[in-house]
Amino acid sequence: MTSITGDLQRIKDDFSEQLRGADSSEELQTVKVAFLGKKSALTSLLKRLGSLPADERPAAGEAVNSLRDSIEAAILEKKAAIEEEESAADELKNLVDVTLPARGRGWGGIHPVAQLTQDVVEILAGIGFSVALGPEIEDDFHNFEALNIPASHPARDMQDTFYFPDGHLLRTHTSPVQVRAMLKHGAPIRIVCPGKVYRRDSDPTHSPMFHQLEGLLVEKDISVADMKGCLEVLMEGIFSRPLKSRYRASYFPFTEPSLELDIECVECSGRNPSCRICKGTGWLEVAGMGMVHPNVLRNGGIDPAVYNGFAWGLGLDRIAMLKYRLTDLRVLFEGNVPYLLSGRV
Ligand code: DAH
Secondary structure, eight states, X not given: OOTTHHHHHHHHHHHHHHHHHOOSHHHHHHHHHHHHSTTSHHHHHHHHGGGSOTTTHHHHXXXXXXXXXXXXXXXXXXXXXXXXXXHHXXXXXXXXXXXXXOOOXXXXXXXXXXXXXXXXXXXXXXXXOEEOOOOSEEOHHHHTGGGTOOTTOGGGSTTTOOBOTTSOEEOSSSTHHHHHHHHHHOSSEEEEEEEEEEOSOOBTTBOSEEEEEEEEEEESSOOHHHHHHHHHXXXXXXXXXXXXXXXXXXXXXXXXXXXXXXXXXXXXXXXXXXXXXXXXXSEEEEEEEEEEOHHHHHHTTOOTTTOEEEEEEEEHHHHHHHHHTOSOGGGGTSOOHHHHHTTOO
16 A cells, blocks of 8 residues: 555545536546646646655556546546437437428419510410510611611610620610511511510619510501500400500601500599509500501511501500509519519519
């Protein structure tokens, strides 16, 4: 027995008790530092060995080292046990319950302009129209010249039209599709052309890209009455009820005569002098139209002495706003999915 036997026993008992109480990696680390660290009782015992009588030193040294070894081994063993427990707990926390029902994705919806386009195409298909599409990057001939738009026309101005350096441009209206379709298919022809158009315009009521819908019918002996009948079918189809309409004389280079169509205000039917939609006029401008100018027919390869017809153009965004009662044009272009899915459109 050496004189440090009592100290060793105390350290051993102390350690056993603290080890039992350590339940986490952090607690175990604290115990490790307390019993094996530089300031531990065991380390100071080691330092004291030199002051023991020479015959006691070997046995005492061995006893200290053996306790140190067994403390190290016990800590390692406990460490493995704690780590196993902790990773099992972690696994449990991240466990995926495959029996839970999947989270819903919502129903989604069709964009108002896409919906309106589909509706219009369907209405017009019912009276013999087919869809024709054209390029959004156009040339001067199709966008302007063939449509009888003179070189001095303001639409040709850099202020209104997006030009490419090579003279091509972003189409400013869907009317060029008229010319392309006539050149491709000849007469008789009934087409509807929905699509994107571009103008240098951007404020709360104008977007630099917006949507138009063009219509063209060229046959024999077509009159303004045929045109009015066709537009009536279209408007009644869009708003799902008969609406009063009126035509005003207008001017477009590609039609003669040219007219503009107003429909009765879909909000107040003319009964509210302070209506924010029609500004109290009772009328809403919805489309430009006219009998196709003979020059346009000629540019489309059609003989105006044999065929005639009518054309119209309307803004799909504005009509979508009226139909779905939107107050801000921008919601149609911002791609705000929660808003579009909210059912408010
Ligand atoms: N292209 C015209 C515009 O963008 C709209 C238009 C008016 C088209 C009369 C037509 C038409 O076909 O006959 O303002």
